[in-house]
Amino acid sequence: MTSTRSTTRPAGRHDQRRPPNPPRGVRSGPHHWFAERLLAVLSGQRPVHSLLGHTVGPAYEQLVTLAAPAGPFHGRPRPAPVLRQCGRFHPGPGVIEAFARIATGDRLTAMAFRLEQGPDLRWRCAAVEVSGPRP
Template sequence: MDTTLSSTVRGDGSRRRPGGPAPTRPTGRRDSRRPAATAAEPRAPRSGPHHWFAERLLAVLSGRRPVHSLLGHTVGPAYEQLVTLAPADPFRDRLRPVVRQCGRFTPGPGVIEAFARIATGDRVSAMAFRLEQGPDLRWRCAAVEIQGPRP
């Protein structure tokens, strides 16, 4: 008898031909339902240049990163705005500020106008910034604005 064509019996009693597709469920499981999602499941990863820039901008404004870390990611006037905003420490506090929400509006090709809600304890502030895509297809910040309660 040719063993390559005969089916094999697995531990759960089902049969499978050698070289056939792998099972899609754990051994011994007979139903097709998927496990229920848990409450502690992590959020979807944030993506997009506006999320990336919001996190970096908050790190600079909270004093966790130096202003010059955004030098290649800003254009003239925006970098000057950061130089004047950073010493004022708008988000420096005992509690670490976090980006709670980040959204964007695309007024045209190569331009993103974004906002970020920043939570520091029970206080909420907002940042708005404009990203422009250069000829090298890299996104750079062209303007920054901060609103909300400050310490």
């Protein structure tokens, strides 16, 4: 009879080494995924309906308004917006309140959004807000 051990090593590997920790700055977690998708929608790189299944409540209407041609990342030609930093706060189980700092040339804009985890364990954006310089 063989005993089974619970290990995290791949089958056939017998040494004790572990994979290195991911380098600082590697983006992970649902808040980073949403920040990147929200920025793509708000800057016109992706259509608003690409987030239709990833939003709940009034968040979709907020996105439609923010992604309009008069939105914060549209207007006269300038460098493409870049996600500089993304952070999160867990006010309770199944909720992430996140922020992102977005650089557009020498301008900084702040984006805040709330993610809620549904019964199907999928994260959905429940609110989004953008503040900072306007064109």
